[in-house]
Amino acid sequence: MKTKSASDKIISAFAYIYMILFVIVAIIPFMTIISTSITDEQYIRANGFDIFPHEVTWAAYKYVLGRGSTILDAYQVTTFVTVVGTLFSMLITTMMAFALSRKEWKMAVPISFLVYFTMLFNGGLVPWYIITTKYLGLHDSLLALIIPYTINAFNLLVLRSFISGIDNSIFEAAKIDGANEFQLLFRIALPLALPGLATICLFYAISYWNDWWLGLMLINERELYPLQLLIRAITSNISYATSSGSNSSIAAASIPEEGVKMATTVLTIGPIILLYPFLQRYFVKGLTIGSVKG
Structure with a gap:
């Protein structure tokens, strides 16, 4: 040695x-x-x-968890949205990334440009809200918390770059053996692109878990509130009560405002942190997508 x-x-x-x-x-x-x-x-x-x-x-945790079924309902909503949304987003993103990575497809470059264009320009909040609620009917439903985030343009382009790095001769050999496009995707591309898939999966999971904006815009029924939106509502109510000059501020003075904020942070970040160790071995390799060629 x-x-x-x-x-x-x-x-x-x-x-x-x-x-x-x-x-x-x-x-x-x-x-x-x-x-x-x-x-x-x-x-x-x-x-x-x-x-x-x-x-x-433990007053802060007793205050937050004292809402009982409200917190549990929010956890169930967020867990369902995160699991289903991540799986659905990964399925659609993977299939589209694979299609855009195929050099023989003439529409790959124009569609890739359109995807990239959406990262620079958008129609604004009002057109988005009208299309989402009036034309797609995404309002007061769990689909309203999933569909708008189905495809992230950045994640799509990153995964496309990762799949494009796979040697094309592997796909050609599989075609000679009679493999169709679905077999090329699920039996060849996905196993070889596992680090990239794990990285994008983590990005989607964090995005769904931490989201409160879709709930604020599209959800009115409190039983459909995601966890982050419910926590935001709790902390906002506490801040308003403690800062108001009404008699309610006397009762609010006994509420551990700072403790509640930190307790809600612990309750919301815990599950997503536990997910990282399972994907950590792929994460570093996935972040180096496109950094080395050859």
């Missing part, structure tokens, strides 16, 4: 120190959020935020 030189050891030491410092800087915000969510509100107002909890209390 080759022995490391002194310069290599110094560089490795600096690299390890840098990574340790980076990890600490990345963890501190999460520690602060968790600490604040279980720290007494009066202590926070008097001393500010800290990475370690003081005068531990």
Whole structure:
């Protein structure tokens, strides 16, 4: 085995120190959020935020989870939308990316340009709302939280680039053996594009899980509120109650405002963070799409 030189050891030491410092800087915000969510509100107002909890209390979690079925309903809605929406988006995006990656298809370049064009220009909020509600009928339904985000132009182009990097001779050999286009996609392209698929899948899952805007625009029935919109409504109501000059502010003074904000953050980011370790081994490779050719 080759022995490391002194310069290599110094560089490795600096690299390890840098990574340790980076990890600490990345963890501190999460520690602060968790600490604040279980720290007494009066202590926070008097001393500010800290990475370690003081005068531990679960009042913030009791307040948020005290809504019972409301929070559970919102979790069910968001979980359903995230799972179904991600699978549906991946299916449509993958098929379209594969089609646009086929160099022999004459319409691949024009349609790719149209997809890219939508990243630069759009019709605006009012036309989007009219088309979504009046013509597509997406209002007060779970489909309203899924269909508008079915295809993301950036994700589509990234996945197309990844599939385009697969050696075309593999597809030609499969065609000689009698494979059709669906077999080329599902039996050859998808297994070879697994890192890209995992990366785009994570992007779609995060997008669906964190979305509150579609619920705000298209959902009126509270039982269909996604989790993020319900959390936004709770924190907005608390902020209004604590800042108003009415008698209700007296009762609102006992509400752990900062603790509730942090507790809702913990409850909403937890599930999506747990998804990352399962996709982490593909994630780094997927982010290097197009960086190396040959």
